[in-house]
Amino acid sequence: MSSSTPLVSLCQQATFIKSASLVSQCPPDIGLEVAFAGRSNAGKSSALNTLTHARLARTSKTPGRTQLINFFKLDDERRLVDLPGYGYAKVPLELKAHWQQHLDAYLTGRQSLVGLVLVMDLRHPLSDFDCMMLEWARKSDIPAHVLLSKADKMAFGAAKNALLKVQTRMRKELGSNASVQLFSSPKRMGIDEAHGRLAQWLFPAEQEDSEG
Template structure:
């Protein structure tokens, strides 16, 4: 899909809708939305901000700051979703259990979920959480795309080698057909490729074709 799609323009105008601590607090389950997930400190919020050209997601040097499901409006029918980060968060076990239950309920029950973007630190990919999310996506039939973030921390050759290793492990060990790319928020590396994936999910050809037929 070319960059002529309205996605880039919509991302530049993205606005916060609401935060939810319970699935019942989420916006109406209509239209299409893409969720961003990632282990705490993987660079998820920075990636989301880079892709939208706005400081939508809160970034912090303290991992685990995103404790709610945050919804951002692209237009009347499309949204981006920032899911809670997991991993290093120094929070009570009861709160972690609540996050896990909330996340599971969202992922399994959200009909408008069109795709999952999983952000991994290129230097520490495929954590237990990452593998769990890829397994869930595979079993649920939800398309997934991996952003190997912080690619600027490695030389290009080393980063490319890590990309190939992650791809191979995902195919062989996890039987995942998720797509994978290198990404760097500071360098804006991989932004166009990521936008193409998002556009494919949020502007599916069959929907556009149906709208065209309806207009004719």
């Protein structure tokens, strides 16, 4: 990431814009935004809070509390988006169906979406939901980056082996080109790498200049 890229500073100043229960309630579809997705117990909200150094996303000991699409402003042109987490057994089926329909409408129709961060629990990666999201990203030609969260729950060697297994399976079985990294919110592991990926998506012109 270019040292001139103000992403980290913007993340520290990120502010809540609004929540939407329907796509029609989302902010205007302009500029650039990166969405965070993950099963409701994968640590998505904690990851988003860690990357922004702010208490943006609501965390709870009861998974499944993020029931709306939540938008956070970085600047006038860039946003981060916290998508509904689902897959938790105690959430009513009608609510799951609503989330599914709402999420599909957002992912397929949002023109400003330039990247997807998919948060997976390193100990339980590539759930049906994870595979569905990776397949959607591949078919939609939207770049994806996987945060293998809770990496602090495993020894470093075991975590690296798990990372390699996930990378291999994603490419061989899913045909996914998504990048993958280890991440831990409590240990603040992998923050720089994740910020670098966000900067590539949210500041594409600066990335091209640094490569040129």
